[in-house]
Structure formats: structure tokens, C-alpha cells
Amino acid sequence: xxxxxxxxxxxxxxxxxxxxxxxxxxxxxxxxxxxxxxxxxxxxxxxxxxxxxxxxxxxxxxxxxxxxxxxxxxxxxxxxxxxxxxxxxxxxxxxxxxxxxxxxxxxxxxxxxxxxxxxxxxxxxxxxxxxxxxxxxxxxxxxxxxxxxxxxxxxxxxxxxxxxxxxxxxxxxxxxxxxxxxxxxxxxxxxxxxxxxxxxxxxxxxxxxxxxxxxxxxxxxxxxxxxxxxxxxxxxxxxxxxxxxxxxxxxxxxxx
Amino acid sequence: xxxxxxxxxxxxxxxxxxxxxxxxxxxxxxxxxxxxxxxxxxxxxxxxxxxxxxxxxxxxxxxxxxxxxxxxxxxxxxxxxxxxxxxxxxxxxxxxxxxxxxxxxxxxxxxxxxxxxxxxxxxxxxxxxxxxxxxxxxxxxxxxxxxxxxxxxxxxxxxxxxxxxxxxxxxxxxxxxxxxxxxxxxxxxxxxxxxxxxxxxxxxxxxxxxxxxxxxxxxxxxxxxxxxxxxxxxxxxxxxxxxxxxxxxxxxxxxxxxxxxxxxxxxxxxxxxxxxxxxxxxxxxxxxxxxxxxxxxxxxxxxxxxxxxxxxxxxxxxxxxxxxxxxxxxxxxxxxxxxxxxxxxxxxxxxxxxxxxxxxxxxxxxxxxxxxxxxxxxxx
Numbered sequence: 001x002x003x004x005x006x007x008x009x010x011x012x013x014x015x016x017x018x019x020x021x022x023x024x025x026x027x028x029x030x031x032x033x034x035x036x037x038x039x040x041x042x043x044x045x046x047x048x049x050x051x052x053x054x055x056x057x058x059x060x061x062x063x064x065x066x067x068x069x070x071x072x073x074x075x076x077x078x079x080x081x082x083x084x085x086x087x088x089x090x091x092x093x094x095x096x097x098x099x100x101x102x103x104x105x106x107x108x109x110x111x112x113x114x115x116x117x118x119x120x121x122x123x124x125x126x127x128x129x130x131x132x133x134x135x136x137x138x139x140x141x142x143x144x145x146x147x148x149x150x151x152x153x154x155x156x157x158x159x160x161x162x163x164x165x166x167x168x169x170x171x172x173x174x175x176x177x178x179x180x181x182x183x184x185x186x187x188x189x190x191x192x193x194x195x196x197x198x199x200x201x202x203x204x205x206x207x208x209x210x211x212x213x214x215x216x217x218x219x220x221x222x223x224x225x226x227x228x229x230x231x232x233x234x235x236x237x238x239x240x241x242x243x244x245x246x247x248x249x250x251x252x253x254x255x256x
Numbered sequence: 257x258x259x260x261x262x263x264x265x266x267x268x269x270x271x272x273x274x275x276x277x278x279x280x281x282x283x284x285x286x287x288x289x290x291x292x293x294x295x296x297x298x299x300x301x302x303x304x305x306x307x308x309x310x311x312x313x314x315x316x317x318x319x320x321x322x323x324x325x326x327x328x329x330x331x332x333x334x335x336x337x338x339x340x341x342x343x344x345x346x347x348x349x350x351x352x353x354x355x356x357x358x359x360x361x362x363x364x365x366x367x368x369x370x371x372x373x374x375x376x377x378x379x380x381x382x383x384x385x386x387x388x389x390x391x392x393x394x395x396x397x398x399x400x401x402x403x404x405x406x407x408x409x410x411x412x413x414x415x416x417x418x419x420x421x422x423x424x425x426x427x428x429x430x431x432x433x434x435x436x437x438x439x440x441x442x443x444x445x446x447x448x449x450x451x452x453x454x455x456x457x458x459x460x461x462x463x464x465x466x467x468x469x470x471x472x473x474x475x476x477x478x479x480x481x482x483x484x485x486x487x488x489x490x491x492x493x494x495x496x497x498x499x500x501x502x503x504x505x506x507x508x509x510x511x512x513x514x515x516x517x518x519x520x521x522x523x524x525x526x527x528x529x530x531x532x533x534x535x536x537x538x539x540x541x542x543x544x545x546x547x548x549x550x551x552x553x554x555x556x557x558x559x560x561x562x563x564x565x566x567x568x569x570x571x572x573x574x575x576x577x578x579x580x581x582x583x584x585x586x587x588x589x590x591x592x593x594x595x596x597x598x599x600x601x602x603x604x605x606x607x608x609x610x611x612x613x614x615x616x617x618x619x620x621x622x623x624x625x626x627x628x629x630x631x632x633x634x635x636x
Contacts, residue, residue, distance in 0.1 A: 014273070032270065069263045076267060187271045187278075189306030190319040193264050232521050234595075 002054040004115045005044035005079065006102055006133070007037035009059050009070050022224035033073055036118030042185035043148060043178045044116040045078040050150040051113055060085040060101045066203055075196035076188040082201040083108065089212040094219065095124070097212055099132035104209040106137065108202075114155060115175045119143070127177065134175035142168065143177040265325050272329055275305055276336050282602065285338050289459045289605055294416050295341060300371030302342065308368060311346045316353060316365055323495070323557040327502035331553065334506025337602050339458055339609040343499035347492050349374065351421060352440070355480030355488050360440050367418055375419035375440065378408045378466060379489070385410075386622045388486060389432045393468060395424035395439065397475060397482070402439065404447075404471040412616070414450060414464040417443055423485055438485035439477045447471035457612030459605075493618075494566040497574035498556050500617040504581035504610060505549040511581075511606045512542045515588035529591070538587045545580040552576055568630040575623035581610040 015029035033041075041057065048055035057079040059065065063086045074082055085105035089097050106112065115137075117130035127143060134141025147158035155170040160179075188196075233249060235242040250256045261269070279301040288295055302308045311326055312318020330343035345368055352364045352374070367374040384390035393406025404424055414420065422439045429435035441448075451465040480488045516539055519530035529535050556573040560566055585607040589596035596603050614620050 030266075069266060072263050073267055073270075187275045187305045188267065189271065190264070190268060190310055190321060191306055193267045193271075194319070197264075234522055 001051065001111045001113055002056050002109055003044050003048040003051065004056050004058055004106060004109060004112050005037075005041050006058050006060075006115060006117050006129070007040060007074060008034035008118075008121045009061060009065055009074075010034040010121060031067075031070065033077070034118060034121050036120055036180060038077055038185035039180055039182055040116045040118040040178050041074070041077045041079060042183045043145075043176075046183060047114060047116065047148050047150070047155075048080075053113060054080045056081050056083065056109060058083045058085065058102060058105055060087065060090055060098055060105065062086060062088065062091045063205075065090075068197075071201045072193060072196040075199045075201070076192040077185070078192075079199070081199055083204055084201060085204045085209060087206050087209055087212065089206075092219075094217055095126055095128035095132055096214055097216060099129050099136055100212045100214050101209060102129070102133050103136040105204050106133075108204065108208075112173050114148070114170075114173055115139075116148075117175065117177045119177055119179055130175050130177040137173075137175065139172070140170060140174040141177075142174060145176045145178045146182050148176060148178075148182075261328070265328060268325065269328060269332055271305070272307065272332050275301060275307070276333065280333070280336055280338060280341070282337060285336065285460075286600075286602070286605070290599070292459045292462065294373060294413070294460050295338060296371045298338070298341065298371075299345070303369050303371060307342070308345055312349060313353065316361065323498065323560040324554060327498060327553050327557040330499055330502040331506035331509070331550070334503040335509045337507070337510045337606060339460060339507065339605075339612075340503065343503065344496075345374070347496050347499060350492055350495075351438070351488065352479065354491070355438065356440065357476065357479075359476070360479060363419075363440075373413045373417045373461075375421045376411050376413040376417040376443075378411055378414075378420040378422040378441070380408060380410045382407060382409050386619060386625075388436070391423060391425055391432075391436060393422070393424040394427045395422075395437055396427065400475050401472055402475055402477060404439075404441070404468040404473070406468050408466040408468075409464075410453065411464050411466050412458070413461045414443065414466055415452060415462040419443060420448075420466065421479070423489065426483065429483070432486065434483040436486040437482050438479040438488050439473075440479050441471070441473060441477055445471050445473060455612075457608045458616075459608075494570040495560065496617055497570045497623075498553065498560065498566070500613055501549070501556070501573045501577035502553045504577040504613050505546070505553050507606050507610050508542075508549060508577075508581040508584040509546050511585045511588035511603050511610075512539075512546050514601075514603050515539065515542065515591040519591055535591060538591060542584045542587050545584050549577045549580055568627045568634075571618075571623040571627035571630075574618060575620050575627070578610070578613040578623075579620055582607070582614055585610045 009031055011026050011029035012032035013035060017025040019025050044055050055078060057074050065086060066084045071082060083105050085101050087101045090101060106115065115133065120127035131141040131143060142157055142159065144159045144161065145157055146160045149156040157168045157170060157176060159166040235245045280298045299308065306319060307329065309318040310321045314320065326343065333342040349364055349368060352360050364374040381391055381393060383392060393404065393408060396403045406424065420441045420443055422441045423436055424439060425435040447469045448471055449467045453463045453465065455463050519535050519539060520528050522529045552573045556566065556569050559569055585603060588603040589607050592601055592603055595601050598604060
């Protein structure tokens with residue numbers, strides 16, 4: 001029995017530059033664990049501890065995704081071991097293909113209590129992969145999970161919505177996408193990072209995963225939607241004068 | 257030559273960035289500075305995540321790490337705008353871990369774990385600073401006890417610390433050699449009084465005159481070997497200079513980025529002031545200095561890791577970085593104009609704090625004295 005966490009190795013938003021046309025320049029962005037996923041790993045760690053099981057990580061991408069940095073970045077966050085699924089179908093990945101590759105990779109793990117995921121990925125932000133994966137595995141899929149507890153042989157899952165709090169009881173495996181504040185992920189220290197280099201990682205290639213045969217939604221175009229430009233203005237002078245200028249700017253912008 | 261970080265350094269810096277974002281915001285630092293408070297909560301978080309025990313021996317719960325990694329971390333914390341935020345604790349702990357008794361080690365490590373400043377270094381006196389031979393505070397050993405008398409001045413963190421790492425001399429021994437010993441003295445010991453000095457730099461650390469009037473303690477307060485205190489203290493002085501240099505580097509980088517961002521948005525005569533060549537020249541010279549500081553700090557740290565002699569290099573590094581950081585901060589204030597002279601602007605605090613580094617840890621002039629002698633000697 002194990003708990004699995006799926007995560008994305010994506011760009012670090014801290015390094016992204018927004019061009020004047022609203023598109024992102026990622027040419028200088030370093031790769032990092034997608035910023036919604038450390039909370040998933042932390043939630044998975046907590047659940048694995050409660051169940052007394054291993055926590056296994058899984059990420060998927062084209063062949064180039066596997067690197068010592070990626071392995072250490074993931075394993076230093078509390079995973080016991082790691083699967084890296086590489087597949088040529090992920091060169092132009094969309095959520096359906098990604099979920100198919102992840103499902104194939106999870107087939108290598110004999111018994112899984114739950115798959116934990118982040119709310120969405122930092123780049124596409126669609127939040128589709130966990131629920132598509134749940135469908136492929138024929139398991140329940142729950143998004144917006146704010147807490148997970150073990151109760152006997154079952155899992156209790158908490159979800160908080162705009163006007164409700166739900167408690168759900170799961171008697172079998174499920175895919176759970178956790179909210180950004182479900183737990184507070186710890187910051188890996190030097191000991192965690194050094195230990196990460198000694199933990200096992202297994203690369204599953206296309207030959208082991210098999211072909212991806214699902215129908216695909218192919219992206220044929222993408223353009224940024226118009227975002228109102230935020231203008232920064234520094235106002236000079238004494239406080240009263242600065243306030244007068246602020247009022248004037250607001251009025252000129254038609255905001256008052 | 258390899259300029260890339262190792263995977264471990266890359267990940268450690270990412271972790272530190274996460275921690276800085278959570279625990280050491282710009283507002284937090286500004287509030288500490290305004291209230292003249294130390295960054296205790298941040299230090300506690302640093303300890304809890306293992307950053308504050310980096311470099312400590314494993315037997316004391318630490319993780320060995322190279323000097324290059326340590327200065328990278330110290331520079332990164334300073335880049336947040338926090339003065340003396342990282343590195344000094346390790347230096348302090350090393351003095352005790354290396355020379356102290358088991359009881360002293362336990363106490364200091366326990367205080368570090370709580371985010372406290374474990375001790376203030378009691379070295380400088382009205383007549384002794386750069387010139388240690390002028391040290392007059394006396395320690396007289398008698399019947400298993402030590403009696404201290406004298407005055408220390410400009411003692412950083414004296415009010416916030418539980419202990420003083422006091423340097424005092426045996427008046428029966430003439431000269432400096434064999435006369436000075438190191439003691440761990442509780443700050444609340446009877447006979448110690450304080451006069452806080454109102455200084456213009458380093459508001460997150462207090463500075464005091466400390467008076468010792470027949471302060472009597474058991475001899476177990478001795479750290480290391482009697483008469484070897486100065487040598488013990490000197491063991492970590494070159495590393496201290498390197499840590500200070502790395503903090504100067506980080507603070508200069510912070511001031512540079514603030515100034516560059518301001519120049520890009522501040523409008524005068526219908527355009528951002530960054531479009532004017534006079535401002536561009538300042539930014540370019542600042543960028544060169546920041547780059548040079550980083551290279552010098554990392555090369556010096558690498559030399560330390562290789563076990564090479566740092567007497568000249570350490571002094572060159574400390575002098576250049578302290579001086580250049582202040583110049584960068586000064587140019588940053590100039591680019592900000594009037595706003596740069598207000599307490600609300602981060603560059604004004606960095607300007608103040610970097611000025612302090614031209615004096616603390618060895619003045620610019622003492623660095624010339626140290627490095628100059630070595631350079632002439634090497635060419636004689």
C-alpha cells in the first residue's frame with residue numbers, strides 16, 4: 001500500500017517576464033515544482049504517515065524532464081521514492097494525454113490508497129488532470145479538498161465551498177486535488193536535500209508505458225486576452241498635494 | 257571554471273527564498289528596524305528549517321556545508337534588506353563549540369534553537385578596538401573564582417543577549433601574549449551595568465557600554481584555555497570578514513534592484529529618469545560593483561574551502577565589499593532623490609546599515625593595514 005502524489009515539473013513563475021502584449025516570456029525561467037504541488041506533497045506525506053505507508057511521487061513529461069535537480073527537488077519535499085514517466089506524446093501535452101500517461105504509470109504501483117494532486121498547474125491552470133485521471137482509473141475524483149483524515153479503514157475528506165462544508169467518507173482509492181491552503185508545506189532544509197540524492201527514482205519510458213491512444217484536443221491557436229494595463233504612478237510633494245494629485249488621477253481614469 | 261550552482265545550492269536557495277517570503281517580508285524588516293528589535297521570529301524559523309545549524313558539526317545536530325554555500329545563503333538573506341540576518345550565529349556558535357565546555361555548548365545551542373542571540377562579543381573597549389594590546393578589562397582568578405573589572409564599549413546585542421563572550425586580561429601577565437582569556441559571562445551577573453548607545457546604524461541590534469564592577473563568577477565561565485583567548489577569537493575572524501562581505505554584497509544588490517526599478521518608473525521631464533544617461537551611468541557602475549562583490553566573496557569562500565591562506569584575500573574582500581556596498585547604497589539613495597532620504601525607503605536603511613560595515617568587523621583602514629603588509633611582504 002502507498003500514497004501517490006502527482007506533480008508537475010514546470011517553470012518557476014518567479015522568473016517569468018510579462019511582455020508588453022501580455023504574453024509570458026519564459027526564456028529565462030528556471031524549472032521548478034509547479035507552485036501548487038508542494039502542498040499536495042505535504043498533504044500526501046501527512047496521509048502516508050497516518051496510514052503508515054510509503055509516499056511515492058509521480059511526474060510525467062517528455063524525455064528531457066528527468067534531471068538530478070528535478071529528482072532532488074521532489075524527493076527533498078518528503079517523498080520516499082519517485083516515478084518519472086517519459087513519453088513522446090507529452091512533447092505537446094494536454095491534460096487528457098497527461099492523465100493517460102499518469103494512469104499507465106500508476107499501474108506499476110500495486111496498491112494505492114489515494115492519489116493526491118495540487119489544485120491546478122502553474123502554467124495551464126485548468127485543474128483537469130486529477131479528475132481526468134480519476135475517470136481513467138475508475139476512482140472517485142474530488143477537487144477542492146481542504147483536509148484528509150484516516151478513520152479506521154476509510155478516508156474522511158473535507159471540502160470547503162463558498163457556502164458549505166462537506167465531509168465525505170471514502171472506502172476505496174480516490175484522486176484528491178487539494179486546495180492551496182490544505183496544509184502548510186515545510187521548507188526543505190539541507191538534510192532533506194542531501195537525503196533526496198539517496199532516495200530511489202525509477203524512470204518509466206514509452207516502451208514500458210505503452211502508446212497513448214486516446215482522442216486528443218489539439219491546440220490550434222492561443223492568444224492572450226486583453227488585460228487592462230496597470231499603471232504605476234509616483235506622486236510627489238507634501239501629503240495634501242499628493243492626495244490632490246491622486247484624486248485627479250482617479251478622476252482622469254474615469255474611476256470616480 | 258564553473259559558475260553554475262550545484263543542485264544542492266540551487267534547491268537550498270529556493271528553500272531560503274520560500275522561507276524569506278513567508279517569514280521575512282519587507283514590512284517585517286522595516287518594523288523591526290523602526291522598533292529597534294532583533295529578528296527573533298525569523299531566526300527561529302531559520303533554526304527550525306535547519307538553516308541556522310548549517311555548518312555546525314553533526315554531533316550537535318548540524319549539517320556540514322562548504323563556505324561557498326554559506327556565503328550564498330548569507331548574501332541571499334541580506335538581499336532581502338535584512339542586516340546581519342544570517343551567518344553571525346554560526347560564527348558565534350563555533351567559538352563555543354570549538355573551545356567551550358559541554359555545559360556552555362548546551363546553553364548556546366539551546367538559545368540558538370529559540371531564535372535568541374546566544375551572546376554578545378565583549379571585545380572593544382574605550383582604549384582597545386583595532387588595537388587589541390590596549391585591552392584593559394581585568395580577570396583575576398582566585399580560589400576557584402574569577403573577578404572582572406573594567407569597561408567595554410560599542411558591544412553589539414549586549415541588551416538582547418543572555419551572555420557576553422568577554423575578552424579580559426590577567427593583570428599579572430605583561431604584554432598581550434598569554435594575558436587575554438575568553439569567558440562566557442551571563443549578562444545579568446551582579447556587578448554588570450549597561451549604558452545603551454544611540455547609534456545611527458544597525459537598529460535591529462542594540463549597542464552598549466558595559467561596566468564590570470567586581471563581577472565575580474565561578475572559574476567554569478572560562479572558555480577554552482586560560483591565556484589563549486585572543487588566539488581562539490582570531491580563529492574565526494577571517495571567516496567573520498567573509499560573512500560581513502557577503503552581507504554587504506546582498507544588501508548592495510537589494511539597493512541596486514530597488515534603484516533600478518525606481519529609475520524605470522519615476523517620471524521627470526516626461527520620461528522615466530532611467531532614460532537619462534546620468535542615471536544610467538550610476539546604475540551601470542552599481543551593477544559592476546555588485547558583480548565584483550559577488551565574484552570576490554565567492555572566490556574568497558572557495559579559498560576558505562580549499563584551506564588556502566585568507567589573511568590578504570579576506571581583508572581585500574571585506575574592504576572592497578564594505579566600501580562598495582556603501583557606494584552602491586549611496587547612489588541608490590541619490591537615484592531615489594528626496595524619497596531616498598526618508599525612513600520609509602528601504603534604500604535609506606541599507607545606506608545606514610552598509611555604513612556600519614565599514615567599521616564593524618575591522619575598519620576599512622585596518623583591512624588596508626592587514627592586506628598592505630602582506631602584499632609588501634610578498635613582493636620583498
